[in-house]
Amino acid sequence: MRVPLRLKIVGGFGLMLVLMTLLGWVTLSLTTSARAVQEEVFDDAIPGLVAVEEVVRSYTAQSAAVRGALIGNPPVLLAQYRAEAEAARFWQERAQPLFTSPDERALLADLIAAGASFQKLVEEQVIPLSESGQRSRAFRVLGQDGTTLISEIERIGGVLRDAQRDVVVQSEIDVRSNTERTIFTLIVVLVGALGLAIFLTVYLPRRLVGNLLQLVDAARAIGRGDFDQKIEVSSSDEVGELATRMAEMQQGLKRLQQLALHDRELEIAASIQRNLLQRALPDVPAARLVPLQRQANLVGGDWYDVDVQDNALTVVVGDASGKGIAAALMATVALSALRGERGRGGAPKRVISSANRALLDATDPESFTTLIYTRLDLKTGEVRWMNMGHHPPFLLRAPSPDGSVRGYYLEGPRNRALGWFEDPGLAETVIHLAPGDRLVLFTDGFLEAKSAEGEVFGDHRLAQALIRLGSLDPELLGHELVADVERFAAGKLDDDLTMLVIEYRGAGAADNQADERSGEEKWRSRR
Amino acid sequence: MAQQKIDIDVTDADGYQVLRPEGDLDVYTVGSLRDAIGSVIESETPRVVVDLDNVPFMDSSGLGALMGGVRRLREAGGDLAIACTREQHLKLFTITGFGEGVSIAPTVEEAAKGFRSNN
Incomplete structure (x- = not known):
């Protein structure tokens, strides 16, 4: 009581x-x-x-x-x-x-x-x-x-x-x-009064002070960061109540400390993922690459990869199912397999099969990864691409002299997502880019952004937005598009948004850029 | 990730069960569907039609749970079919390749006709 x-x-x-x-x-x-x-x-x-x-x-x-x-x-x-x-x-x-x-x-x-x-x-x-x-x-x-x-x-x-x-x-x-x-x-009354007086003046204050000193000790320990000091106050009064609340606070702080530790681990994971993803983009005069990523959490399942070999630019945009650390780990598995196989000189189909194998081995039957694998011939503008269960990419044609822009989703043979089937299919499509054309690869975060009413942004709105913003510089286009989606979702985006714009400048751009660079070097040497 | 529950209506049909989730199937709610499929696997007729007509939104986690269900039920000698008329979900099935090998139809009865024969 x-x-x-x-x-x-x-x-x-x-x-x-x-x-x-x-x-x-x-x-x-x-x-x-x-x-x-x-x-x-x-x-x-x-x-x-x-x-x-x-x-x-x-x-x-x-x-x-x-x-x-x-x-x-x-x-x-x-x-x-x-x-x-x-x-x-x-x-x-x-x-x-x-x-x-x-x-x-x-x-x-x-x-x-x-x-x-x-x-x-x-x-x-x-x-x-x-x-x-x-x-x-x-x-x-x-x-x-x-x-x-x-x-x-x-x-x-x-x-x-x-x-x-x-x-x-x-x-x-x-x-x-x-x-x-x-x-x-x-005499009886006097002895009783004396006993009570002793209790009131000696025992009660000593007990009270003793309990308070214990709480002071515990508070000091908390101040030092030690949340394990026991608080043993058995009093049933306000001091006992204070001790109970303080013990709860100790537990709460301990949990917070663990969470902070967890957050630190998440930050480490995020930093690993950033390092994996954000390699320096290759400096290719014939094409310009503009990546854009907005993560809902510290780590996520969206990823991209870029590589240049033999005058060919390879760009991959992938999306691991689910969210958070599980998705991030799956992205790491796919990315590692992909890079490993490519590093050994594997052709695109072999690279994808290898990633599929790795995902089949490493993840449960629920998990899957979708991706678009593109390979751009920098000399000819030819793009060979494979769609592994992913949303089709969007092609923005170079703006006409009057500023109008045409664009459409690149439908083509579909293959299946990775991590589900032994044979996901490896059908390939070819398109040709003219200088000024832009290929937009993106993840489902754009399509699945939800408004307050529960309506999704969807592929129609995305296409309209891309055409409307199509005359802008790719970087600005990306920012405007994200702002559009955020407005639509009233600031509540809980999925990652990843987009990569490949702008083909044409083989001739290489010479122009070389001139520009030599100009820049000359300017530097003059200073 | 905080888990949320959604209601899943379970009814018995002729030799299979029908699961009708009500609400979004995403990373937060997918646990409910996984649990419901788990109960079907333990039953005598591990065959189920998941009716998605009351699921306004489904993300990759929801799709993953359906694929997990297909695998688990087939291993138990049963199957999972989908009844769906929602364009958005059907598109997702087509894009990812989920629809290949899984019976997907506008009605529960039609979807059930596509169950893989277990003999």
Whole structure:
């Protein structure tokens, strides 16, 4: 479960607050209970004790006063008797509300009844007998019945006094045990508060700081480029969350690093492919070659090859199926086989068969390569060409004096793509170029460029564009054509575009160019 | 290259299956067709007609997958035929030489008639 850091801090201090409140409550309850015991003792038990003692004392005093009156000075002692009787009544009334339990009330009632009987005895028998001169008889009545009643009063008074003393003693025991219990609670609460305070001030910050230091270490390691440092934070709060995200970031960076490495490998592959493709174009006065390549990715399946031997210019434009590295590798296989066989002096048909063989051996049945193989006789303008499953090349005739241009696709016998069949067919076609004619070889990227609506550029649009741009210099023509296709595809080209324009200048161009060059050399030597 | 899936409707016909891909067949989506052909190869009647009428665009990867399918099915004793009326694809078949030796017809039934006999 995830416990946020804020909740931990707020919870810790909240708990502390609760413990402090508990502490306050315990102290308050201790004071309150002490006061309750005090009230019980001072408001009830002690006044009750005093009242009972006073009642008992007043009856004993009454008895003594009456006895004295029987011996001498009767008016004074009788008055004392009556005052004590008044005192007894007073203390009996005071005692009534102080005794609340049924037993005590019954005992108090007995005491009052015994007191009443004593006074009745004195008023109705002793005093009348004394006044009628029968003093000895009065003495006897008082000595016998009166003493019995006083003893009874003293006995009941003793019982009541003992009960009140028990209350006081019990109260003391209650106060002591209550105090002990409160002190125990107080200690428990204090220990709890202390533990919590230690947790909040020592453990929690140390754990928090420890976790943060680990993250700082990991961040430093990331800064150094080390993405393997383990982040072991098991906290379930925000710091734990941060650690999880940081570990994810580590993984992401590692992946990025691998991708960067992959990109570097791709760049190396691209550089190999560039070196393979972009050999210096042969300097042939009778023909001008203008290559144009726009790759969708770093590496691709489009390629071309140019070679001059025995007054013949060989130009090949090829397209390996698929995209990316697989296509690039296939292009390399075809190109290597082609160059190898040609280097051994093989005729065009043999060169193509050799490339087909290499592709059949090296690639799966899905992969294939299409190409146009052309061989231009620089003296005569004769072109012998073979179409191996490729789109036909386009021939732009030299512009007429009025600037208009004619052009068409060179349809001819078709052979099959390389890499599929043992015998792809090797039919050849011959055309003748006049000076100023241009042969345009291209790959399917031009035809398959798609508009936002999903429509392809197609061979019709390509032909129209080539004728429209046909009066331009081949280099400019290429750039304009690519711009056209890019506009059509709204900037989203995901296939390679490769085009090669062979402009035939005619055998006579060689002499003109030789003159131009000697002129240039003369100009240089003058500087 | 990020692979994308396209829907390929598979129906049983008389002794063969018909695959109807819906969408472009290019380097990104060709995996779906390859997988569908793979399932047919494992079935009892490894014969299939691929109907391309709902494929507006097909590049060299798509064509390659079809050729791969022809090879694999023939090795398994079956065959692959193409039902197609789209000019653009038919042109591609003609240009590359794919069409030679593979039955290509405007309808599924006609294409199926061109299956190579496996006996």
